[in-house]
Amino acid sequence: MKLCKFTFNEPLSLHTSMKVGGPAKIFARPQSIDSLICCYKQLPHSKILGKGTNVIAPDEGVEAVITTLDLKRIYLLEDGKVVCEAGTLLNSLCKFACQYGLSGLEFAYGIPGTVGGAVYMNAGAFGGEIGQLVDFVEVFDGEKVLTLQRDELEFSYRKSIFQKTNWLILKVGFRLKFDDPKQIAKRMGEIYKKRLQTQPLDLPSAGSVFKRPKPDFYVGKAVESLGLKGLRIGGAEISKKHAGFIVNVGNASANDVKALINFIRQKVKEAYNVDLEPEVEIW
Ligand SMILES: Cc1cc2nc3c(=O)[nH]c(=O)nc-3n(C[C@H](O)[C@H](O)[C@H](O)COP(=O)(O)OP(=O)(O)OC[C@H]3O[C@@H](n4cnc5c(N)ncnc54)[C@H](O)[C@@H]3O)c2cc1C
The missing domain is CATH 3.30.43.10 (Uridine Diphospho-n-acetylenolpyruvylglucosamine Reductase, domain 2)
Structure with missing residues (x-):
């Protein structure tokens, strides 16, 4: 070992x-x-x-x-399934899939986390969600290793069974579709470009702070409509580029970030009578 x-x-x-x-x-x-x-x-x-x-x-x-960051092996099985360890970066998995002409993960290109974190969060973007592509997950439940199929994992918008258990995600199997690697690479490039245009990738952040509370309610737009872009508490700032993000503009503390999160929730509740739920995990 x-x-x-x-x-x-x-x-x-x-x-x-x-x-x-x-x-x-x-x-x-x-x-x-x-x-x-x-x-x-x-x-x-x-x-x-x-x-x-x-x-x-x-x-x-x-x-x-x-x-899990050092657990990043990826395997291609004979039937076209891809299996990877939980610490594999999503970007590495996307590039691997593209290289072998396997499509489906393009939407995830640019999400900066690991596969384990993405499955835990059911990460998604541009209409795709990781849970839609998962075939099985190998987990450790504290006593034994289990293999669970997708329909046992309770995936829904930014939710999975892992948020209500203490299970450790060990490996994830994906079922992808064959396609031309050039077309896959093109789609990945387009998705990445959209991220660069819309997200404040030059400053530390944890991505979108809140879940979308209903399909037609865009948190960034709502926060922007209240004139809160650029507002700071300590070193934490509501991004000037995308009001759904909080960025660290210099030595923010976790308490600064949490205070800003609470402030936004309060203002959105007052203005729109909408309860925002954080997408970020507050430990
Ligand atoms: C600039 C930026 C852009 C982003 N864009 C998106 C986006 O478009 N869509 C989106 O959904 N998210 C986005 N995110 C958020 C984030 O990247 C994803 O949710 C990502 O999947 C989290 O992976 P991680 O490895 O960083 O998880 P972490 O932050 O390390 O962990 C997240 C949670 O998962 C749990 N976890 C992690 N690994 C395991 C494991 N092996 N077993 C059990 N639990 C585990 C942790 O305990 C924690 O509770 C963005 C973040 C940033 C900074």
């Missing part, structure tokens, strides 16, 4: 895309699926971290974090 690397009092601001979060007393980087399971058995109350692109980690820190 490959080993697990440990560091102590590791600042989570180094491991979250929002660049906030105090120390993890224990920070574990398992080097294989077996050692991930072993770590989880030893540290059952650990927080699981992929690329940290959807997490607001607390300023006071946490006891223990296990990151």
